[in-house]
Amino acid sequence: MIPSSFEYFAPTTLSEAQTLLRRYGGDAKVVAGGHSLIPLMKMRLSEPGYLIDLGGVDELSYIREDDGGLAIGAMTTYYDIESSPLVKTKYPVLAEATALVADIQVRNKGTIGGSMAHADPSADLTAVVLALEAELRSGSSRAQRSMPAHRFFVDTFTTTLRDNEILTEIRLPALPAKTGGAYRKFANKASHFAEVGIAALVTIDGGVCQRVRIGVTGAGPIASRARGAERALEGKEPTQRNIATAANRAGRGIEFQSNIHASAEYRAHLTTVYARRALEEAVSRAG
């Protein structure tokens, strides 16, 4: 349980951190809250020679209004998000999901950027950023780029981030009026990670679901959008029957995981049940 030796850096600006990352490349790792990386280092599943601590890079910690939406700095903690009046007002589904992550100790240190970059298949916020159609902004010492969430997550613990890049910002676009959202998860009793978690957003106008967005986490090797379920409900009245039909399609295309916590069959069942619950709640909050 003792990590292999490494050199530690504590930059105070983003550009300093990016310069260090360029210098040490593939042998370096940035650390944010450390709740995922430090355990991996202690188990020697990750052995970076250089550790670049982003904890002192204050410019990466913020929540601000941006073009009708919100821009959230990568180093913003879960606690800052769940307690933000801006997030509670504009994206209550994000505040709701964040408050369900782990326990208060983890939420005090863990960051939204760390959660995105780590891409744990059972992380809560991955489902939410997918449903919110967030853009993830990253940068190296040379260039910046932005990517929609559905292209950012590539596989289990794998994203499109390059070795020399730091995730800097999560941008949430404005939601249409009359949109309701909900996050529902079946949580692991010990860690609170999602065995299955569903984020649903429904926009209702004229008594019809005009727009539906659903993010699924925990079920498969990677968080994903439930596009079949979204299409099944769009253009329809939000009746219990239509919601149930859509929820039945939430698992389509998912390669369900099986492990000591839940079998693939059970996760498939949970996906339908929690999709229905999240959609029902989102509908009741719409308008």
Ligand SMILES: Cc1cc2nc3c(=O)[nH]c(=O)nc-3n(C[C@H](O)[C@H](O)[C@H](O)COP(=O)(O)OP(=O)(O)OC[C@H]3O[C@@H](n4cnc5c(N)ncnc54)[C@H](O)[C@@H]3O)c2cc1C
């Ligand atoms: C007991 C326990 C229970 C937990 N329960 C839950 C839960 O219920 N739900 C849930 O979603 N999560 C849970 N987690 C995980 C927790 O949310 C982690 O904090 C999170 O996954 C990673 O965030 P972090 O800031 O700690 O990142 P770190 O551990 O510091 O980093 C994780 C990875 O991301 C990289 N990284 C971090 N920031 C950046 C950046 N800005 N740019 C590029 N790369 C970066 C690091 O190099 C590392 O590879 C739990 C963790 C613990 C210890």
